Amino acid sequence: MTTLEKLPVAIIGAGPIGLAAAAHLAERGLPFKVYEAGASVGANIRNWGHVRVFTTWEQNVDTASRRLLERHGWNVKRPDALPTGEEIVRDYLQPLADLPELKGQIETGARIVAISRAGLDKVTSKGRETKPFELRVETTTGKLRVDLARAVIDASGTWQNPNPLGASGLKIQGEAAFAERIAYGMPDVLGAGRAEYAGRRVAVVGGGYSAINVLLDLVRLAEAESATKAVWVVRGTNMDRIYGGGSADELEARGALGTRLKQLVDQGRIELITDFSATALREQAGGLQLVGTTSSGERALAPVDRIIVATGQRPDLEITRELRLELDPWLEGVKALGPLIDPNLHSCGSVPPHGHKETSHPEPGFYTIGVKSYGRAPTFLLLTGYEQARSVAAALAGDMKAADDVHLVLPETGICSTDSAADASGCCGGPAPLESNACCVADVVAKSAGKAGCGCGAVA
Known part of the structure; x- marks a missing residue:
């Protein structure tokens, strides 16, 4: 075994x-060594622990x-139950991390700020594959250290890099200046964030299930705090696709959400x-x-007190600036997956199972897996991410x-999109929670049963 092979495999991200x-x-x-920021x-x-997922x-x-x-004696007590995000962490991820096989190799509060090859910049080719990876690790104390690794698996996800308000992909004028009154993703408006939203007029921007869940929580908040008002702002116009399949939905909980949301809009409880x-x-x-x-020109909306931006996420590419990566030019995920998941082309199709070949790069020994491998695409299947991890580990x-x-355990992977790629805020318009998002399992189940099944969502 060479000196390089004796080094650990660095895994970025301690999500599923x-x-x-x-x-x-x-x-x-x-x-191996797992680094969790x-x-x-x-x-x-x-961050979205209060949300219940659609999948069992x-x-x-x-x-x-x-x-x-x-x-070690663990089991799933209710295999058919729909867990919340907090339950996934408490009852699955934390017990897994506490196992003796993993515990000593996981470091939390450790942010990877840059990766390169030891002694080589991006330009140098000679002997590149013989050099270990050099990871710059920033701890919670602010100290910076250098760790070496034989290979790197980037499973850091995209959740910490939300898309901005602007349809152009850039922050709009005033977005930075009013940052203290803007939240991104799915804040817990009924729990930790209640004081910020109770009795306020709140605009929720986005056409996916992240936005839908926040809106339904705001309506519940309004039942206790009558001055609370919810304003829903979307870029698209096809509301049927946003509301989903209702009673015909393959996942009952998800269909009920869309039905309930439409009722609330029709009743005027959501503007x-x-x-x-x-x-x-x-x-x-x-x-x-x-x-x-x-489509009719410029419009100024009535003022609101708070804004929640639920327009999806994008990958952080800065940490890999000195590595030779091959990325899809517009999705920013791994290039091999781009044509298969492009929301401009795919409304409801399939992504074939894939592994180390598709998630690798021209940089030997570097892999991008999980939702980050999909880049900006609003679709991701948890089971696909697990298969990526299995294949990469076997290759290493x-x-x-x-x-x-x-x-995959199931015969095919369903891929869906919202009625506007710009409106997507997660899997098939769903929350992107998850590097682990398993929302498209609904399509997999539907298709394996010979049904049409589309309009994936992720949380209930």
Whole structure:
């Protein structure tokens, strides 16, 4: 074994996919180290821990992780139950991280700020594959250190990099100036954030299930705090696709959400504004006024007190600036997946199983897996991420037969999009929670049963 091979595999991110990679490496006896920027494993999921996913426990657990857990007496008590984000962390990820096979190799509060090859910049080619990776690790104390690794698996996800308000992909005028009155993603308006939203007029921007969940919570808040008003702002106009399949939905909980939302809009309990792309934000009468374009020209909305932006996420590419990556030019995920998941082309199709070949790069030994491998695409299947982790671990172990034999438990992967790629805020318009988002399992189940099944969502 060479000196390089004795070094650990660095895994960035201790979410479901990162920990799955660790479990597969542990089973194969390969040394590894997991770096998590947050204070705990599953830190990104804890940000939406109050949200219940649409998919069952059975569909949220990786195979190697299950084997390790069951060896220590763990089991899924209710395989058909729909867990919340907090339950996924508490009852699955944390027990997994506490296993002796993983515990000593996970460091929380460790942010990877840059990666390169030891002694080589991006330009140098000679002997590149013989050099270890050099990771700059920033701890919670602000100290910076250098760790070496034989390979790197980037499973850091995209949750910490929300898309801005602007339809152009850039922050709109005034967005930075009024940042203290803007939240991104799915804030807990009924819990930790209640004081910020109770009795306020709140605009929710986005056409996916992240936005839908926040809107439904705001309506519940209004039942207790009658001055609370919810304004829903979307860029698209096809509301039927946003509301979903209702009673015909393959996932009952998801269908019920769309049905309930439509009822609330029809009753006037949620003010709906369609065909609106924000271009500026300004203060007006003590509130925030969104200015934007519509098919009829410019429009200024009535002022609101707070704005929640639920327009999806994008990958952080800065940490890999000195590596030779091959990315899709517009999705910014791994290039091989781009044509298969492009929301400009795919409304409801399929992504074939894929593994180490598709998630690798011209940089030898570097892999992008999980939702980050999809870049800006608003679609991701948890089971796909688990298969990526399994295949990459097999490749790193030199078991190329297993690495190349990629498959999913279910026969195919459903891919759906919202009626506007710009409106997407997660899987098929759903929350993007998850590097672990398993929302498209609904389509997989539907298609395996010979049904049409589309309009994936992720949370209930």
